[in-house]
Amino acid sequence: MIDRYLLRYFLAVIDQGNFSRAAASCNVSQPTLSAGVAKLEASLGRQLFTRSNRRVALTEAGARLVARARRIEAEFLQAEREAGAARAAGRLRLGILSSTPTRWTADFVAALPRDAGEVELVEGRERELIDRLTRGRIDAALTIVRGNPRFAARVLFEEPYLLALSAAHPLSARELLAAEELVDEPMIVRRQCELLGETSRHFTARGVRPFFPARTTSDDRARALVAAGLGITVAPASFGGEGVVMRPLAEFDHRREIGLLASDAALLAHPLLERLADGVAAPAP
Amino acid sequence: MIDRYLLRYFLAVIDQGNFSRAAASCNVSQPTLSAGVAKLEASLGRQLFTRSNRRVALTEAGARLVARARRIEAEFLQAEREAGAARAAGRLRLGILSSTPTRWTADFVAALPRDAGEVELVEGRERELIDRLTRGRIDAALTIVRGNPRFAARVLFEEPYLLALSAAHPLSARELLAAEELVDEPMIVRRQCELLGETSRHFTARGVRPFFPARTTSDDRARALVAAGLGITVAPASFGGEGVVMRPLAEFDHRREIGLLASDAALLAHPLLERLADGVAAPAP
DNA sequence: GCACATTATAGATGGCATCTATGATAGACC
DNA sequence: GGTCTATCATAGATGCCATCTATAATGTGC
The missing domain is CATH 1.10.10.10 (Winged helix-like DNA-binding domain superfamily/Winged helix DNA-binding domain)
Known part of the structure; x- marks a missing residue:
């Protein structure tokens, strides 16, 4: 077939x-x-x-x-x-990367004008958003920018991937942590993370095979679990929040560029995208 | 997408x-x-x-x-x-229903002229063969005939579905068996059987939930297991063979018509299909 | 013959098309 | 106006297969 x-x-x-x-x-x-x-x-x-x-x-x-x-x-x-x-007709269809803080989306939505129907949000992983952009199923996306020449891009900021631990965690006072120190740490799996494979490789290559007390596709849930002390995880810097401490992981130098992608450069100037861009601030260092 | x-x-x-x-x-x-x-x-x-x-x-x-x-x-x-x-080019591509005796295919192949490449056999379940016929990936099929008007058909024979037990089985002397008598009989699952769902329903509806010591997609293996006394099974009458006894199952009146299907009526007259048809005889009652 | 670029193979995993079973809805019929 | 029947939708389970990572095979150029 x-x-x-x-x-x-x-x-x-x-x-x-x-x-x-x-x-x-x-x-x-x-x-x-x-x-x-x-x-x-x-x-x-x-x-x-x-x-x-x-x-x-x-x-x-x-x-x-x-x-x-x-x-x-x-x-x-x-x-x-x-x-x-036919569907677009003045409506902005916007893709949102799953591994992006809910706060950005929530603030953006909260500040929208009252007349509904102007924006349609689609959450998804990196590849799904790229696919949707390609097919014309969304107009723009807030996602990782990798310099793909097929799309117009506007980089908003760059951030590293860090280790996230509960503020109450004994190791949270340390400035730098190595994989080998984390042998006995339960680890929460953020299934939607684009760097999941790389992360898992980093630990297994160092003989660290942690127990996974939770696997989730929601960053908010993951953060709550980390804050509650169920386990640690690796996430982009912007993942941090109340009760969660972000610390660099030794020999784990991955970063990502977050920005807006659109099939059409003119679209990047859309007022709503401007507003979204303004709301998306780099996390405090 | x-x-x-x-x-x-x-x-x-x-x-x-x-x-x-x-x-x-x-x-x-x-x-x-x-x-x-x-x-x-x-x-x-x-x-x-x-x-x-x-x-x-x-x-x-x-x-x-x-x-x-x-x-x-x-x-x-x-x-x-x-x-x-382009591919056909004189070659006959023939679908063979999986729940059909190996003997038929083997005899047919053994009797083929020496110059190879004249026939191409594809084994599959009923739906797969229909799909292939529809797509023109096979020229004809030896399978169940259901009077689908899309295909030319030639019915070869009709047979009931029966219970298969080892000849050495205590119940093998009985002429008719009821599901309720088979509560403690292990049952071999012929996964490729087109009537699998119906069979399972028949037993569960009567409160019989047998143990399944084997699940296989090969009728030959299933027959060997039945003959060896590992368990019983339900199969078309033509499933029977040495060491295996076929007995009617009470209130289980399912039959099937076996025949040749082809997208083109003229093809049904193909000499090789004639030969196949001759070799496919109804099982002795 | 070594180095590199490229494709193929192996084995595991997850997503989703598919199934059966059942529910909901509404016109038809007496 | 109930009951029947035909129809599409929903629910939950299952199995296949597209996909992944990791690694091997292969061939070309220097």
Whole structure:
């Protein structure tokens, strides 16, 4: 069964020239894209590319598919755009990164003009927001900026990822903490965090395999649990709040740039986005 | 993200006039189709149908989507057909129902002419074979015939579903068995069986909740286990074999028609299908 | 033949399409 | 006007498969 995503992978390989770049442009890993192309070939019973480590070339069967695949994808995009455009009609559809403080969103919403319906918020992880932007399902997003040339961006601030502990925690007085010191610390898993894999790798590489007393996708819940002393966690600096202390973790030098993304540079000047940007302040150092 | 299957559901509703028939024509359950249409509407941010319990009508947004959806599906089908047709090239691609005796397939293959590559066999469950036929990924199938008007059919024989027990089993001498007598019998689960749900319902409805010492997707393995006395099972009459006794189960009057399906009536006359049909004999009563 | 870039394989995981079972609703019928 | 019947929606469980990370294989260029 040929499915849309398979054709997207196929076209991405053609447009990007190799599997790895194609994977990046589809926001999936390289093995995923490889498997997808293989599945498409199996579906059709025909090889579509001749691969070498240097270059990827279309076979005859592949060449025959290109035009059709482009037509299909164009129709899909058109359908999505039509519905999206019809829907927009003065309304700002805004994506909000899940690992972003609720306070920002709450303050923004609280300050909105009374006449409702002007803004539509969509919370999601980084990749989901990028996908939605690409499909035209949202107009802009408050998320991580990575210099993707497909979108207009406005960086608001940069922050490091830090260790979050209860203010009552014995180690909270320390200025710098190392993974090895945290062997016996229960750790709360913030499932939506874009750096979850990296974090887990950091600890396991140092022989630290903590117990996980909680796994949540809500930062607010995670913060409450950390403050209550259930465990510690790693989070962006802006995660901090009452009863929670943020401390640097040794050899863990990850940062993120938070900003606004939009498919159209003009949109970045939207008054509501301006207001949102004003409300999003860098956390006190 | 609009996906192909969503558009198929959408078009099926239009073509069939209501959700239930549309679901049947897509080989999915009615709730699945309902959820699919709902998801498509959410994706587009627009209602596509106005529903009542009597009739389903397109909204304006729905009407705008129809032509585009048809073009997309037509292109997909065309792509599949092209590849399939190119592939066929004299080769017969034949689907074989999983719950069909291995013997039939084995005899058929053994009797094939030496020049290989003339036949390609695909084993699968009923729905998978129907899907493949629909997509043109196989040319014909030896499977259950239900009078689907989309396919040309040739019924070969009909058989009941019976209880299978080891020949050494104390109950094997009985001519008719009731579910209630089987309370303490371990039961082997033939996972691929098209009647699995019905069978399980039959027993649970009578308060019989057997222990399952084995769950398998291979009838050959299931037969070996039954013969070895590990447990009993319910299967089509043709499941029987050495060391296994088939007995009717009281109040369990299910039958199936086995036959050949093909998208094209002319194909049913294919000499290899004739030979297959000859080899597939009804089991001795 | 080594180094590097690229694709394929392996194994695990999670999300979601799918299922069955049941509920809600409303026209039809006597 | 109740009861029946056809229809779509909801609930909860299940299994498949797209996806991930980690690692191996492969081939090209110097």
